[in-house]
Amino acid sequence: xxxxxxxxxxxxxxxxxxxxxxxxxxxxxxxxxxxxxxxxxxxxxxxxxxxxxxxxxxxxxxxxxxxxxxxxxxxxxxxxxxxxxxxxxxxxxxxxxxxxxxxxxxxxxxxxxxxxxxxxxxxxxxxxxxxxxxxxxxxxxxxxxxxxxxxxxxxxxxxxxxxxxxxxxxxxxxxxxxxxxxxxxxxxxxxxxxxxxxxxxxxxxxxxxxxxxxxxxxxxxxxxxxxxxxxxxxxxxxxxxxxxxxxxxxxxxxxxxxxxxxxxxxxxxxxxxxxxxxxxxxxxxxxxxxxxxxxxxxxxxxxxxxxx
Amino acid sequence: xxxxxxxxxxxxxxxxxxxxxxxxxxxxxxxxxxxxxxxxxxxxxxxxxxxxxxxxxxxxxxxxxxxxxxxxxxxxxxxxxxxxxxxxxxxxxxxxxxxxxxxxxxxxxxxxxxxxxxxxxxxxxxxxxxxxxxxxxxxxxxxxxxxxxxxxxxxxxxxxxxxxxxxxxxxxxxxxxxxxxxxxxxxxxxxxxxxxxxxxxxxxxxxxxxxxxxxxxxxxxxxxxxxxxxxxxxxxxxxxxxxxxxxxxxxxxxxxxxxxxxxxxxxxxxxxxxxxxxxxxxxxxxxxxxxxxxxxxxxxxxxxxxxxxxxxxxxxxxxxxxxxxxxxxxxxxxxxxxxxxxxxxxxxxxxxxxx
Numbered sequence: 001x002x003x004x005x006x007x008x009x010x011x012x013x014x015x016x017x018x019x020x021x022x023x024x025x026x027x028x029x030x031x032x033x034x035x036x037x038x039x040x041x042x043x044x045x046x047x048x049x050x051x052x053x054x055x056x057x058x059x060x061x062x063x064x065x066x067x068x069x070x071x072x073x074x075x076x077x078x079x080x081x082x083x084x085x086x087x088x089x090x091x092x093x094x095x096x097x098x099x100x101x102x103x104x105x106x107x108x109x110x111x112x113x114x115x116x117x118x119x120x121x122x123x124x125x126x127x128x129x130x131x132x133x134x135x136x137x138x139x140x141x142x143x144x145x146x147x148x149x150x151x152x153x154x155x156x157x158x159x160x161x162x163x164x165x166x167x168x169x170x171x172x173x174x175x176x177x178x179x180x181x182x183x184x185x186x187x188x189x190x191x192x193x194x195x196x197x198x199x200x201x202x203x204x205x206x207x208x209x210x211x212x213x214x215x216x217x218x219x220x221x222x223x224x225x226x227x228x229x230x231x232x233x234x235x236x237x238x239x240x241x242x243x244x245x246x247x248x249x250x251x252x253x254x255x256x257x258x259x260x261x262x263x264x265x266x267x268x269x270x271x272x273x274x275x276x277x278x279x280x281x282x283x284x285x286x287x288x289x290x291x292x293x294x295x296x297x298x299x300x301x302x303x304x305x306x307x308x
Numbered sequence: 309x310x311x312x313x314x315x316x317x318x319x320x321x322x323x324x325x326x327x328x329x330x331x332x333x334x335x336x337x338x339x340x341x342x343x344x345x346x347x348x349x350x351x352x353x354x355x356x357x358x359x360x361x362x363x364x365x366x367x368x369x370x371x372x373x374x375x376x377x378x379x380x381x382x383x384x385x386x387x388x389x390x391x392x393x394x395x396x397x398x399x400x401x402x403x404x405x406x407x408x409x410x411x412x413x414x415x416x417x418x419x420x421x422x423x424x425x426x427x428x429x430x431x432x433x434x435x436x437x438x439x440x441x442x443x444x445x446x447x448x449x450x451x452x453x454x455x456x457x458x459x460x461x462x463x464x465x466x467x468x469x470x471x472x473x474x475x476x477x478x479x480x481x482x483x484x485x486x487x488x489x490x491x492x493x494x495x496x497x498x499x500x501x502x503x504x505x506x507x508x509x510x511x512x513x514x515x516x517x518x519x520x521x522x523x524x525x526x527x528x529x530x531x532x533x534x535x536x537x538x539x540x541x542x543x544x545x546x547x548x549x550x551x552x553x554x555x556x557x558x559x560x561x562x563x564x565x566x567x568x569x570x571x572x573x574x575x576x577x578x579x580x581x582x583x584x585x586x587x588x589x590x591x592x593x594x595x596x597x598x599x600x601x602x603x604x605x606x607x608x609x610x611x612x613x614x615x616x617x618x619x620x621x622x623x624x625x626x627x628x629x630x631x632x633x634x635x636x637x638x639x640x641x642x643x644x645x646x647x648x649x650x651x652x653x654x655x656x657x658x659x660x661x662x663x
Contacts, residue, residue: 035439096639102438103384107581108638110574115631122624236446236570243443276458285447289432292444296436306524 006151007269008262013155015261016162017224020217021238022245022253023166024210029247030186031206032094034105038113040235042085042211045120047218047227050078051131052124075215082211083204085116090204117232128228133219158220165216166254169209173250182206186248240284244291246301255299260284311656327505344494349487358486360603364596365490365497366554371579371591372504373547378577379586380508381540382520383433387445388548388576390452393568395422395549396556397462400471404464411476415496415557419549425452426545433537437523449570456565463565470564473557489558496554500547505588507543516540517586578630582637584644593645601633602626 021043028036053074057063063070093112097105173179184192185202193199218227221234241260245252267283297303311332318324328334352361374388399418403409409417429448433441456462457469464471476483476492483492507513515536518526527533556563575598583594605626641647655662 093635093639100638100642104638104642106384106439106442107577108635110577111631111634111638113631114627115635118624118627118631122628126624239443239446243440247439278454278458282447282450282454285443285450289444289447292436292440293432296440298440306522 007265011262011265012258013159015257016159018237018241018261019254019257020162021234022241024213025242026253027206027210031182032203037109040232041113041116042214043218043234044231045116046215047222048120048124049081050074051129051227053077078215083208086204086207086211089207094203128226131223131227133223240288243298244288246298248302249300252300354486357490362490362493362559364599365493366551366559368592368595369497370548370551370576371595373544374576375580375591377540377544381516384442385445386442386573387448389568389572390449391422391426391545391548392552394425395552399553403474411478415553418553419546422549423542423546426541427538430538430541434534453565472562493554493558582644584646587646590644590646
């Protein structure tokens with residue numbers, strides 16, 4: 001029973017990390033109807049920019065590499081870069097593709113992901129970098145002694161960060177003026193335009209917010225597995241989460257992430273040995289597919305009615 | 309002036325329904341096909357035949373398969389690579405396990421296996437649409453590649469699922485040089501392209517387009533959705549399967565499951581975007597463009613222009629150019645190279661007096 005719980009909790013915590021990436025997708029899809037395949041590349045780009053800045057800033061500014069403020073300066077600069085990226089994307093891509101079918105926009109974001117990957121590696125080099133956030137990847141002592149559960153401290157912190165981020169986003173969407181405008185745009189582009197909400201600025205904001213989410217996801221994933229090209233595959237981890245939860249739902253991304261994370265780990269442990277293991281590459285997709293057959297719009301997606 | 313159809317009257321239904329209704333088009337097409345069959349194998353070097361022309365044809369066939377599903381029937385698929393893998397591995401196993409099976413029969417059986425798998429993974433398309441369906445085809449992509457690598461039976465217990473193509477022999481004639489392999493590929497691809505071109509003009513093809521444009525409306529006017537969608541998946545996967553077989557047998561010779569990963573699927577998707585969705589010509593143009601782009605960039609990097617680019621950027625330049633080109637194409641010409649070709653033809657008809 002203890003082992004089962006351990007796997008389950010480990011899966012749920014991993015699921016929060018999937019949800020973190022999926023969240024970036026949902027934000028952009030809600031506001032502009034674009035399924036942004038480049039989210040994985042943005043995670044990679046953000047993490048690489050952050051690491052690259054922490055490496056080079058001391059030399060540029062003449063600071064000591066151990067100074068604690070360095071982290072925050074690098075974080076701030078990375079955020080600025082992500083805002084800049086959002087602005088460039090809106091200015092040179094989205095604006096020109098208004099009124100194109102959704103599939104065209106999707107393909108454009110695949111092109112964008114190649115572009116971002118190329119630029120990121122061209123700027124900072126392709127070597128694998130370590131990223132140390134100062135959180136040890138070791139079991140939480142109290143739980144290990146009292147309940148004999150091996151729960152990583154790092155996972156716990158990461159899941160907490162993800163939870164806080166979601167809460168902040170929910171508040172931002174619910175109570176700020178910009179958040180209300182974002183929800184209006186998500187609801188109906190034309191109606192939003194007609195009451196004077198500037199669509200293009202909203203798109204920049206929402207891509208920038210997705211960029212901030214990418215920074216958090218990039219830092220967490222990067223310190224776990226190293227900052228490397230494989231970070232772009234986090235997008236592939238997030239896609240089943242996304243379709244399971246529904247493309248337009250923030251809570252859906254969280255619940256979907258938890259379901260995928262937990263069932264993936266449980267399947268790997270209890271089902272994997274029978275088929276030779278390694279099933280985590282496709283299991284989330286098949287699971288999401290089964291859910292879709294019952295609910296074609298995902299768990300919390302908007303119901304879509306076709307009219308001729 | 310030379311490209312004008314004035315004076316070409318159509319006196320029968322057969323003439324009216326030709327694939328190329330304009331005489332000049334027919335001449336150019338015939339010359340092109342003749343050149344591909346009779347000139348290219350003798351003129352082109354072994355490198356060009358082996359590393360450029362054959363893969364262009366193979367990828368054009370795969371792109372044609374995807375174009376049937378995505379361009380004509382409107383079902384976005386990200387699992388093309390997996391269906392190619394099924395074709396390659398099924399062909400290998402049929403030829404391996406059935407003694408004396410002719411190569412072409414094995415290839416067709418491989419294509420049919422891919423079609424069967426395609427229908428199974430096409431079943432969700434009856435219930436889910438759009439992006440949700442694209443994700444469902446991703447399930448096929450990951451599952452099939454995983455299964456081929458995991459179960460050693462598929463690759464006859466070779467290490468890490470690598471298969472090596474057997475010798476190709478048809479009626480005692482061995483296809484063993486690059487030129488012969490190229491000719492075999494060309495023959496198969498031209499035949500299938502002709503079939504696809506005609507298929508798109510039949511009742512089936514028109515049903516696909518109706519489903520693509522709006523499936524509820526298509527159902528209302530009496531098009532059986534299930535049959536049409538599944539047929540699109542079957543035909544498309546058959547083409548991809550044959551392309552996979554050729555990929556393994558006439559192009560690479562040795563393949564592994566990971567070679568059929570998501571990157572391959574995306575590559576083929578780009579071919580139909582850049583070539584033009586819903587067009588047979590587009591598949592060929594797109595395949596040629598995507599495959600020749602790295603070659604061209606490579607040549608460029610070795611000239612004086614290449615020296616100006618910093619070394620760290622150079623290795624990533626292909627990715628960047630690729631990404632920029634895709635975005636550029638989608639913005640400037642969402643209908644791809646085919647549309648540019650058509651515009652060119654229209655211009656040529658009026659030239660030199662456009663008013």
